[in-house]
Amino acid sequence: MKHLISLQYFKIFLVSCLGFFCLSATTHASEVTISHYFSDEFGKENMGKVFDRFEAVTGFQMKESPVGHEDFKTDILVRGASDSLPDVFSYWAGARVQFVVDSGDLSPIDDMWADSGLDDVVAKAVADSATLYNGHRYLIPMQYHYSGMFYNKKVMADAGVTDMPTDWEGFMALCEKLKGMGIAPIALGSKFRWPAQFWFDYLILNTAGPEVRAAVMDGSAAYDSDEVMAAVGIWMDMVNNGYFVANANADTWTDASDKVANGEAAMTLMGTWITGYWNGNGLTPGEDYDFFPFPTINPDAPVSVVGPIDGLVISANVQNKEGAEAFLSFFVSDVDNQIEWTNAVGAVSANVNVDPSVYNDLIQRVITTVDGASNFAFNYDLATPPPVAEVGLSMFQELMENPDDYGAILSRAQDSAQSAFSE
Numbered sequence: 001m002k003h004l005i006s007l008q009y010f011k012i013f014l015v016s017c018l019g020f021f022c023l024s025a026t027t028h029a030s031e032v033t034i035s036h037y038f039s040d041e042f043g044k045e046n047m048g049k050v051f052d053r054f055e056a057v058t059g060f061q062m063k064e065s066p067v068g069h070e071d072f073k074t075d076i077l078v079r080g081a082s083d084s085l086p087d088v089f090s091y092w093a094g095a096r097v098q099f100v101v102d103s104g105d106l107s108p109i110d111d112m113w114a115d116s117g118l119d120d121v122v123a124k125a126v127a128d129s130a131t132l133y134n135g136h137r138y139l140i141p142m143q144y145h146y147s148g149m150f151y152n153k154k155v156m157a158d159a160g161v162t163d164m165p166t167d168w169e170g171f172m173a174l175c176e177k178l179k180g181m182g183i184a185p186i187a188l189g190s191k192f193r194w195p196a197q198f199w200f201d202y203l204i205l206n207t208a209g210p211e212v213r214a215a216v217m218d219g220s221a222a223y224d225s226d227e228v229m230a231a232v233g234i235w236m237d238m239v240n241n242g243y244f245v246a247n248a249n250a251d252t253w254t255d256a257s258d259k260v261a262n263g264e265a266a267m268t269l270m271g272t273w274i275t276g277y278w279n280g281n282g283l284t285p286g287e288d289y290d291f292f293p294f295p296t297i298n299p300d301a302p303v304s305v306v307g308p309i310d311g312l313v314i315s316a317n318v319q320n321k322e323g324a325e326a327f328l329s330f331f332v333s334d335v336d337n338q339i340e341w342t343n344a345v346g347a348v349s350a351n352v353n354v355d356p357s358v359y360n361d362l363i364q365r366v367i368t369t370v371d372g373a374s375n376f377a378f379n380y381d382l383a384t385p386p387p388v389a390e391v392g393l394s395m396f397q398e399l400m401e402n403p404d405d406y407g408a409i410l411s412r413a414q415d416s417a418q419s420a421f422s423e
Helices: 007-026 041-059 071-079 096-102 108-113 124-130 155-158 166-179 194-207 208-219 226-240 251-260 273-280 322-335 333-344 361-371 386-401 403-422
Strands: 032-036 061-064 088-092 139-145 145-152 184-186 264-272 291-292 303-307 308-316 374-377
Touching: 007 208, 032 071, 032 108, 032 251, 032 322, 041 139, 041 322, 041 333, 071 096, 088 322, 088 374, 096 374, 096 386, 108 155, 108 322, 124 139, 139 322, 139 333, 145 155, 145 194, 145 251, 166 184, 166 333, 194 208, 194 226, 194 374, 194 386, 208 374, 226 386, 226 403, 251 264, 251 273, 264 273, 291 361, 308 322, 322 333, 361 374, 374 403, 386 403
Parallel strands: 032 061, 032 088, 184 264, 303 374
Antiparallel strands: 088 308, 139 308, 145 264, 145 291
């Protein structure tokens, strides 16, 4: 069943359709149309390099239509509803791809996967968790990211901190020490909502565990359950204790990253893409900044890591299937491409043929951290259906604004999530 287009998306619908028809009017047999959310100057530059490499090898021509990261989440659903999707588009593995698959908007890539020998290219754990939907392959992984505590090394050194905390008691002591020195312990930029999700994810995973968190994601456990209330209560106590930079909802994730980089705050819970951002601004990993894993709260809970897997998919209305499949195969299979792309965006390749030694020491330790975990969890808005994710993302902003009302906020979110699940 196709998605219903609400009035609030009508403007996006018109813009999307116009963009598609303009592309279609000039598309040639050798062209592959693609839309992606790497739309800032840095992202477009590096995606352009990928296109250049692919075009030189294959002779196909890539015709791109970048869309802003947040707008992309709605844009794809609207374009799917109007059968105006490009040949290829980037998307986040997990519930978002499942949603589009269930809408009939994607082409399976089982034959291409087999013909390209991708079982011998893509790490099995990533392939099993990210590429299979309803028994078929639909996605190739561009890279994966890990979310951890990234911190300013000079700030920590000036505070006399050399060993990063591994448990919650040590982490709270660190926050209190930094606060006492007049340094904001934690920067969070929740203006566009999603950066706050990592706190929700890790706190539930580290208290109630992966099974409870998965139940919340699929609607079989409530947002106002005792387990979720307890986890969010820990987060809200931190807010009330002044451990977060004030007015987090006014900052973007790059604002928060800048505050850590310039010493206004000590650390931020963010994905490894922050390393690409910081490296691009002249910071050196291991010298100017570093990371540590989210601290253990409940030692009986399995060790979990959180992060997204970005992928490429082919639309059901693909016009150049040969070129689209060639691009997906090239992106994940070509080792040189994977090395250049993942290093540029601060990520890790899912290609088993990429030697880990090509990464800097920090990313190598990220790989070790991920390999040592019992559970890799997609971050919140990739682990629950998009209509439900909208409820939760808005809930996170409200929690940061009114931490004392978290019980009522969770109860309202439960009502809204239940309605979204039933639609």
